[in-house]
Amino acid sequence: MDKKFTVKIPKAFTISRIEVENYRVKTFYFTESLPSQPGQFAMVWLPGVDEKPMSINSAFPFSISFAAVGTFSKALSNLNVGDKVGVSGPFGTFFPYKGKKVLLVGGGYGVVPLRFFAEEARRKGIVCEAIIGAKNKKDIIFDKRFEKEGCKVHIATDDGSIGFKGTAVALAEKLLKEEKFDEIFSCGPEMMMFHLSKLGKKLKIPTYVSAERYMKCAIGICGACTLGGQMCCRDGTVMVSDIPLATEDFGKFQRDKSGKKVKY
Amino acid sequence: MVNLQTQLAGCKMASPLVLASGFLGLDWASLDRVAKSGAAAVTTKSCNLEGRDGYSNPTVLANENYMLNAIGLANAGIEHEIDEISTFKKKSQAVIIGSIFESSPEKFAEVAKRISTAKPHLIELDLSCPHLGGKGFENYKDFASDPKSISEVVKATKKATKIPIFAKLSPNVPNIGELAKAAESAGANGITAINTAGGMLISADFQKPILSNKYGGLSGPAIKPIALKSVYQIYESVKIPIIGTGGVATGEDAIEMLLAGAAAVGIGTATYHRGIEAFKLIESEMQHWMEKNKSGSVKELIGKAHE
Ligand SMILES: Cc1cc2nc3c(=O)[nH]c(=O)nc-3n(C[C@H](O)[C@H](O)[C@H](O)COP(=O)(O)OP(=O)(O)OC[C@H]3O[C@@H](n4cnc5c(N)ncnc54)[C@H](O)[C@@H]3O)c2cc1C
Ligand SMILES: Cc1cc2nc3c(=O)[nH]c(=O)nc-3n(C[C@H](O)[C@H](O)[C@H](O)COP(=O)(O)O)c2cc1C
Ligand code: FES
Numbered sequence: 400m401d402k403k404f405t406v407k408i409p410k411a412f413t414i415s416r417i418e419v420e421n422y423r424v425k426t427f428y429f430t431e432s433l434p435s436q437p438g439q440f441a442m443v444w445l446p447g448v449d450e451k452p453m454s455i456n457s458a459f460p461f462s463i464s465f466a467a468v469g470t471f472s473k474a475l476s477n478l479n480v481g482d483k484v485g486v487s488g489p490f491g492t493f494f495p496y497k498g499k500k501v502l503l504v505g506g507g508y509g510v511v512p513l514r515f516f517a518e519e520a521r522r523k524g525i526v527c528e529a530i531i532g533a534k535n536k537k538d539i540i541f542d543k544r545f546e547k548e549g550c551k552v553h554i555a556t557d558d559g560s561i562g563f564k565g566t567a568v569a570l571a572e573k574l575l576k577e578e579k580f581d582e583i584f585s586c587g588p589e590m591m592m593f594h595l596s597k598l599g600k601k602l603k604i605p606t607y608v609s610a611e612r613y614m615k616c617a618i619g620i621c622g623a624c625t626l627g628g629q630m631c632c633r634d635g636t637v638m639v640s641d642i643p644l645a646t647e648d649f650g651k652f653q654r655d656k657s658g659k660k661v662k663y
Numbered sequence: 664m665v666n667l668q669t670q671l672a673g674c675k676m677a678s679p680l681v682l683a684s685g686f687l688g689l690d691w692a693s694l695d696r697v698a699k700s701g702a703a704a705v706t707t708k709s710c711n712l713e714g715r716d717g718y719s720n721p722t723v724l725a726n727e728n729y730m731l732n733a734i735g736l737a738n739a740g741i742e743h744e745i746d747e748i749s750t751f752k753k754k755s756q757a758v759i760i761g762s763i764f765e766s767s768p769e770k771f772a773e774v775a776k777r778i779s780t781a782k783p784h785l786i787e788l789d790l791s792c793p794h795l796g797g798k799g800f801e802n803y804k805d806f807a808s809d810p811k812s813i814s815e816v817v818k819a820t821k822k823a824t825k826i827p828i829f830a831k832l833s834p835n836v837p838n839i840g841e842l843a844k845a846a847e848s849a850g851a852n853g854i855t856a857i858n859t860a861g862g863m864l865i866s867a868d869f870q871k872p873i874l875s876n877k878y879g880g881l882s883g884p885a886i887k888p889i890a891l892k893s894v895y896q897i898y899e900s901v902k903i904p905i906i907g908t909g910g911v912a913t914g915e916d917a918i919e920m921l922l923a924g925a926a927a928v929g930i931g932t933a934t935y936h937r938g939i940e941a942f943k944l945i946e947s948e949m950q951h952w953m954e955k956n957k958s959g960s961v962k963e964l965i966g967k968a969h970e
Pocket of ligand 3 (some may be wrong): 630
């Protein structure tokens with residue numbers, strides 16, 4: 400039969416190394432690998448706590464970066480080298496290798512898959528420049544990691560505590576006037592991706608976003624992550640921006656655990 | 664040319680293929696997409712009066728042979744459901760089946776009455792979610808294992824609506840035929856069978872159950888023999904039409920379900936194994952089978968394994 404599905408039964412992965420990125424973000428490297436592409440995600444299970452989607456930061460070895468913000472991520476953050484978590488995946492779509500020069504625009508943990516892309520792109524001779532957006536200087540992560548992959552890095556903070564004062568989208572608009580890019584790839588808060596999609600459309604630059612919704616099954620069947628009939632976990636998360644822009648949902652509302660609409 | 668048309672309680676369907684409840688059924692847009700992908704009828708995710716968050720993850724596990732789920736009937740509640748069904752009806756010609764559940768016959772009747780305002784073509788009673796718990800469901804007992812409970816719920820909902828009622832049954836019982844009989848005698852217009860079979864998975868790595876709810880419901884290819892037996896037994900017991908559901912992944916599986924006695928065929932887990940394209944693929948495989956076996960219509964296949 401036409402095999403398009405990913406088995407979803409967690410296997411134990413062992414933490415081999417931990418790097419602290421900032422006051423609340425850590426990167427866990429594991430002993431195991433998970434063959435996958437930039438933009439794909441894994442389901443990470445902490446027995447007795449929860450199981451949540453996490454962007455893949457690297458495949459060989461497998462690694463994730465996460466912010467300790469709530470019940471699950473704080474419990475994860477408390478683990479040490481040698482501890483095990485359950486991992487299944489990879490799930491979802493990934494960023495295409497098409498353009499020769501790509502603008503990466505990341506906010507929050509959105510920088511994670513974009514960094515993975517920058518690493519793969521470099522090997523394929525694709526030039527990337529990265530915009531990292533955050534509220535404040537202390538929330539900027541991965542700037543050094545992007546530089547390590549040979550990317551020119553631009554920083555935007557809401558309060559101007561470092562780099563450009565304003566949103567990542569405003570900085571992208573400025574940059575796109577000065578330089579030519581073949582594509583825009585974005586991952587981060589939905590309103591950022593929404594405005595960037597509209598900008599890409601205006602400038603006729605193909606734009607890919609990583610659309611996220613509350614996820615349960617991760618395999619495209621339960622419907623929890625619907626974005627106007629597109630399942631973010633299987634038809635996404637990476638989608639060419641025309642698809643989310645054509646829905647009634649994108650940039651307007653998301654859904655809670657029960658499926659009720661929650662306005663942005 | 665083979666004829667895939669069938670009928671369910673007066674509803675004409677272009678083919679026997681029905682999207683099973685709980686798959687992609689949260690919003691009108693997903694249901695419309697499934698209908699455009701070849702499902703002749705779509706069933707909404709089961710809903711109740713207040714809605715539910717469902718259980719914590721892990722809620723769904725799956726491999727090539729089966730799926731195990733304990734979503735815990737997460738849904739946004741009846742008001743939301745009415746909106747989604749009404750919108751669907753404006754956008755699509757496909758048959759829509761509104762699935763409902765509750766904790767008592769009275770509440771079942773109330774949801775049936777409310778959902779009827781959105782005019783789904785059929786209403787399906789989810790009598791049989793295994794291991795339901797949580798707020799408002801502390802003392803929930805499975806209606807589907809007791810003929811008297813089934814009869815009470817069917818009678819109460821029949822009084823509350825004019826829309827035909829299908830009773831969805833569980834395979835986790837000794838004699839499903841008797842239970843189908845109870846539903847028919849109480850006035851049900853059809854039977855959907857089967858819901859998932861009880862199951863669990865344990866992680867050897869962590870030495871713990873994997874689902875947060877420990878127990879869940881099994882679906883997919885692994886349960887096809889259970890589904891066939893159930894539909895076969897129900898067909899021997901009742902006259903009303905059956906939506907045969909459970910483990911159908913190919914056109915040949917669907918034909919087997921018809922031969923066992925199903926008038927329509929429910930499809931769920933196959934959307935995981937083959938994608939939403941499953942409906943088109945299964946439909947064309949059925950056509951091939953029927954041409955090869957010189958079978959002109961679905962009608963002549965229904966229940967043929969009993970002859
Ligand atoms: C496809 C996908 C990929 C994801 N990848 C990552 C990833 O690589 N790294 C990562 O840290 N998270 C990622 N997440 C989010 C992650 O799945 C959890 O939602 C997150 O860890 C919070 O869960 P929690 O239970 O700890 O907190 P919750 O109790 O769910 O949330 C606590 C509060 O924090 C807010 N919040 C949630 N996530 C974040 C965040 N990352 N930064 C700031 N505030 C937040 C919530 O809105 C809420 O107000 C991803 C989500 C999806 C859908
Ligand atoms: C994730 C999931 C959710 C389900 N939710 C419901 C539901 O809400 N109501 C219901 O009657 N059946 C529900 N079911 C059962 C299916 O409708 C169907 O009866 C069962 O999966 C067997 O068919 P299949 O093997 O084709 O999947 C669910 C099944 C799964 C896997
Ligand atoms: S999380 Fe279930 S469909 Fe995406």
